[in-house]
Amino acid sequence: MVLFGSLKDNKVIYKFGGLYGLISILFGFMGDLISFLLYPGYNFTKSAVSTLCKGPGGLFFQLGTVFSGIFAIPFVFALSKSFKEDEVSEKLRKAILYVAVVSCIAFIGLGIFCGSNQVISLIHGTFAVISWISGIIYVTGFNILMHKDSQFSNYLAYFGYCVSFILGSMIFLFILHFFPALRFIMIILPSLEWINTFSLIIWFIVISAYMIQKNKRF
DSSP states (O other): OHHHHHHHTOHHHHHTHHHHHHHHHHHHHHHHHHHHHTSTTOOTTTSOGGGGGGSTTHHHHHHHHHHHHHHHHHHHHHHHHTSOTTTSOHHHHHHHHHHHHHHHHHHHHHHHSOSSSHHHHHHHHHHHHHHHHHHHHHHHHHHHHHHHOTTSOHHHHHHHHHHHHHHHHHHHHHHHTTSGGGGGGGGTHHHHHHHHHHHHHHHHHHHHHHHHHHTOOO
């Protein structure tokens, strides 16, 4: 509870919430781009996103991921505080925010722990799963709140539901590929992971731009 109270009066975080979202995406995108350009022969259809951290530009991937997660935290705080208290459930709003913060912290963790070492890879994978599952939950949760809040366009919520569906599809297919008869699904998982990544990037950009456009005063 102290966490919410301590940030309630921080007008800078709330006023520039959309800007934090864009900065988060900028760091993540630039880290991926630089590490990709320095990775000879990288194939989007055959290699997972995190494989970039094992290439010559791996440090850029890690730094981009870490700073992206750091700036995503004030973004989700600002987005959470933008909802009208008389139109959305306060308990639901706080629960979604907690999940979002967990997702961001896990995202930072997967950026820190990334490499070829077996133990590091296990830690990375654990953080990745936590970040991805909690990410689906908080994106869907924020979409529900947008649907209930009159100051947000329903089209924004519908768009968010589409993103949630795309994000959830990877988890579904990832689970299916463990069944022997469905191992072939593994072939499309790297491509789907990139589709998921860009879907989340677009969601951040759209929501951030909407917040900036409305000039919300948190």
